[in-house]
Amino acid sequence: MTLSKIRAAAIAPALVLLPARMSSPQAEVMLLAIGLQESGLIHRRQIGGPARGWWQFEQGGGVAGVLRHPESAGYARGVCTARRVSPEPGIVWAELEHNDILAAAFARLLLWTDPAPLPEVGEVAKSWDYYQRCWRPGKPHRQRWDACYAQAMDALAGGMLA
Incomplete structure (x- = not known):
C-alpha cells in the first residue's frame, strides 16, 4: 500500500475521530515516519514479537498507556x-492488527501524551x-530514521500538492 493510500485509508479517518487540534502536518509526518520505522507499513504483526498494527503497539x-494516560484516555474510549x-x-491490542484506523488513532494519541x-x-x-x-x-535504529522521515515528508508534500 502506498503512503498516500495509508494517509487516506487509515490516518485521515483516524484524525477525524479526534479533536481537530490533533490534526496537523507535523502529526501526519510523524505517523508516517513512525509507521515506516516500526513496520515498514507492511507488517501488522511484529516479526518474532508481541507488537500489533503498523505502529507496533x-x-x-x-x-x-494510551487507555490509561490522563491526556489520552477519554479520547481513546471515544x-x-x-x-x-x-x-x-487485550481487545484493543488484538484489533490493532486488522483495524488500521484504530491503530492510527492510538498512534496519534500516544504522541499526544508527550507534553x-x-x-x-x-x-x-x-x-x-x-x-x-x-x-x-x-x-x-537511528540509521533508518532519516530515510523513513524523508519518505514521510515526500508523501505529505505530494498529498498537499494533489
Missing part, C-alpha cells in the same frame, strides 16, 4: 466506541527524539 505498553471495540487492552509540542516538519533529529520518548523502542 504492545498490549501492556502503548495500548495500556475512538474505541466509534470503531466498536471494547476499550480493554512537548510535535517537532516542526523537517526537524529530523527532534522528531527522532520525540519518537524515542513516546515509543521507547527496544532496539532503536
Whole structure:
C-alpha cells in the first residue's frame, strides 16, 4: 500500500475521530515516519514479537498507556466506541492488527501524551527524539530514521500538492 493510500485509508479517518487540534502536518509526518520505522507499513504483526498494527503497539505498553494516560484516555474510549471495540487492552491490542484506523488513532494519541509540542516538519533529529520518548523502542535504529522521515515528508508534500 502506498503512503498516500495509508494517509487516506487509515490516518485521515483516524484524525477525524479526534479533536481537530490533533490534526496537523507535523502529526501526519510523524505517523508516517513512525509507521515506516516500526513496520515498514507492511507488517501488522511484529516479526518474532508481541507488537500489533503498523505502529507496533504492545498490549501492556502503548495500548495500556494510551487507555490509561490522563491526556489520552477519554479520547481513546471515544475512538474505541466509534470503531466498536471494547476499550480493554487485550481487545484493543488484538484489533490493532486488522483495524488500521484504530491503530492510527492510538498512534496519534500516544504522541499526544508527550507534553512537548510535535517537532516542526523537517526537524529530523527532534522528531527522532520525540519518537524515542513516546515509543521507547527496544532496539532503536537511528540509521533508518532519516530515510523513513524523508519518505514521510515526500508523501505529505505530494498529498498537499494533489
